[in-house]
Amino acid sequence: MVLNVAIIGSGFAGLGAAIRLQETKVDNIAIFERASDLGGTWRDNAYPGCRCDVASNLYSFSFAPNPRWTNTFSYQPEIWRYLDDVAPRHKLRPLIKFEHDVTHVEFDSVAQLWSITTTQGLYFARTVVLATGGLAEPRVPEIPGIDTFAGPLMHTARWDPSVTLSDKRVAVIGTGASAVQTIPRVAGQVAHLDVFQRTPSWILPHLGHPVRERTKRLFATLPLLQRMNRIYGYWKRELLVLGFVKDPSRMTRAETIARDHLTRQIDDPDLRERLAPSYRLGCKRVLLSNDYYPALARDNVELVTTSIQCVEPQGVRTTDGVLHECDVLIAATGFFVTDNPMGKKVRGTNGATLAEAWRGDMSNYKGTMFPGFPNLFMLSGPNTSLGHSSIIFMLESQLNYAVKAIRVALQRNARVEPTEVAAEQWTSALQEKLPGTVWGTGCASWYLNEHGKNTTIWPDFTFKFRHQTRHFEVRDHVVSN
Ligand SMILES: Cc1cc2nc3c(=O)[nH]c(=O)nc-3n(C[C@H](O)[C@H](O)[C@H](O)COP(=O)(O)OP(=O)(O)OC[C@H]3O[C@@H](n4cnc5c(N)ncnc54)[C@H](O)[C@@H]3O)c2cc1C
Numbered sequence: 001m002v003l004n005v006a007i008i009g010s011g012f013a014g015l016g017a018a019i020r021l022q023e024t025k026v027d028n029i030a031i032f033e034r035a036s037d038l039g040g041t042w043r044d045n046a047y048p049g050c051r052c053d054v055a056s057n058l059y060s061f062s063f064a065p066n067p068r069w070t071n072t073f074s075y076q077p078e079i080w081r082y083l084d085d086v087a088p089r090h091k092l093r094p095l096i097k098f099e100h101d102v103t104h105v106e107f108d109s110v111a112q113l114w115s116i117t118t119t120q121g122l123y124f125a126r127t128v129v130l131a132t133g134g135l136a137e138p139r140v141p142e143i144p145g146i147d148t149f150a151g152p153l154m155h156t157a158r159w160d161p162s163v164t165l166s167d168k169r170v171a172v173i174g175t176g177a178s179a180v181q182t183i184p185r186v187a188g189q190v191a192h193l194d195v196f197q198r199t200p201s202w203i204l205p206h207l208g209h210p211v212r213e214r215t216k217r218l219f220a221t222l223p224l225l226q227r228m229n230r231i232y233g234y235w236k237r238e239l240l241v242l243g244f245v246k247d248p249s250r251m252t253r254a255e256t257i258a259r260d261h262l263t264r265q266i267d268d269p270d271l272r273e274r275l276a277p278s279y280r281l282g283c284k285r286v287l288l289s290n291d292y293y294p295a296l297a298r299d300n301v302e303l304v305t306t307s308i309q310c311v312e313p314q315g316v317r318t319t320d321g322v323l324h325e326c327d328v329l330i331a332a333t334g335f336f337v338t339d340n341p342m343g344k345k346v347r348g349t350n351g352a353t354l355a356e357a358w359r360g361d362m363s364n365y366k367g368t369m370f371p372g373f374p375n376l377f378m379l380s381g382p383n384t385s386l387g388h389s390s391i392i393f394m395l396e397s398q399l400n401y402a403v404k405a406i407r408v409a410l411q412r413n414a415r416v417e418p419t420e421v422a423a424e425q426w427t428s429a430l431q432e433k434l435p436g437t438v439w440g441t442g443c444a445s446w447y448l449n450e451h452g453k454n455t456t457i458w459p460d461f462t463f464k465f466r467h468q469t470r471h472f473e474v475r476d477h478v479v480s481n
Pocket residue numbers: 008009010011012013014032033034035038039040041042045050051052053054059100101102103131132133134135136178342379380389390391392
């Protein structure tokens with residue numbers, strides 16, 4: 001049977017796509033998921049301390065508010081549970097084909113169909129939604145000798161709860177978002193912890209707190225109140241664009257708050273100096289934590305800022321010749337972002353893969369479609385990620401456009417793809433904006449591709465993206481049979 005829509009991935013994006021398609025009466029949908037459960041990011045990142053850094057009232061579907069959040073910035077188990085609750089309410093579970101790892105997605109120009117090769121068989125679909133996530137492929141660093149490490153080695157996104165940390169010597173490589181969340185949890189239980197830092201992060205005080213029972217009851221009985229809280233949170237975050245995008249020098253105020261936070265929490269002047277970033281706040285992801293610095297100040301924790309030379313069976317050797325012995329190695333080293341492996345698995349009309357088509361400029365239309373890849377829609381696509389607000393807002397915006405385009409393709413039994421000109425205009429307009437933003441102030445970050453080009457971040461107010469994705473603009477597309 002030929003599917004109307006094949007959705008690949010069952011995180012926020014895949015589930016959101018299925019819900020929106022069902023609402024518009026598109027049927028015959030399947031969701032392919034390589035894991036044995038749904039949830040994406042929030043299934044995979046089960047490391048201690050994992051939580052969102054955008055308030056839960058905003059970091060959730062607009063159409064599925066949750067009055068029961070127990071914390072204003074929820075922890076991973078609760079966000080995963082939220083997705084698990086949303087799915088049955090929209091009868092999604094029967095649509096999901098679990099343990100179907102998609103290995104190839106190819107357009108057959110004769111049949112005008114996409115073929116989807118999975119580890120459990122071949123499927124065909126008229127349209128495809130790639131909801132495989134921007135932060136879904138853990139990147140274990142290619143440090144010489146890392147495979148020779150004698151003890152357990154785990155990436156934060158593949159946390160193994162059976163690995164005992166109590167009273168062990170543990171090393172964490174990386175000091176980004178996941179590290180900052182997990183180090184305070186790990187530091188208290190281990191005999192010794194080495195934290196390997198390449199570049200310090202800017203860290204602001206965390207404003208998250210438990211939600212009072214009275215507030216939960218109010219949100220449950222008066223949903224409008226929760227809606228207003230979401231709207232308030234949304235606009236407060238939009239104001240951050242003035243610093244991130246319009247005038248990065250405005251970041252000095254936030255930098256002062258972060259420096260004061262560091263000074264208050266770290267007494268040792270040498271440690272403080274090594275934790276002080278020297279790039280503009282916002283250039284790399286801004287982190288929130290009240291317990292990271294105190295964890296580093298513990299007697300059993302050492303911050304190592306000398307570069308890593310190699311990993312040996314007994315531990316990590318730094319370029320000064322010191323071997324930092326450890327029993328467990330934790331890679332808090334992020335994901336394949338600009339070089340997401342999914343790009344190599346998708347082949348369009350001229351036989352090129354998405355990765356090949358993107359080489360150089362990642363030409364795309366509204367972060368969602370690509371010339372030469374008809375009826376293929378990518379959620380969390382190029383330049384749709386954010387430094388200041390909720391990705392769910394962006395996903396829902398992408399869906400406004402994608403669902404309309406999918407309906408055109410299905411109703412007219414047509415191939416829909418953006419024109420080269422429209423994609424070129426969209427991509428170059430974005431790229432022209434980026435150098436003047438905080439992400440263009442000269443730091444190395446995972447937002448940049450191998451050529452130093454930012455193919456990750458949306459450099460503007462998110463309401464502008466919402467506005468630009470509200471319609472299917474026929475003139476920007478080739479619609480053919
Ligand atoms: C620790 C962490 C914290 C974060 N916190 C925030 C936050 O506070 N605010 C925010 O806006 N964003 C945050 N993000 C970003 C987050 O990834 C997105 O907000 C959102 O969850 C992405 O949803 P998604 O559905 O696009 O991708 P994912 O949740 O990554 O889901 C992708 C799904 O596709 C599946 N998949 C991938 N490849 C294949 C394949 N070949 N075949 C079959 N299935 C496949 C995966 O198994 C997965 O289930 C965070 C990310 C991480 C890692």
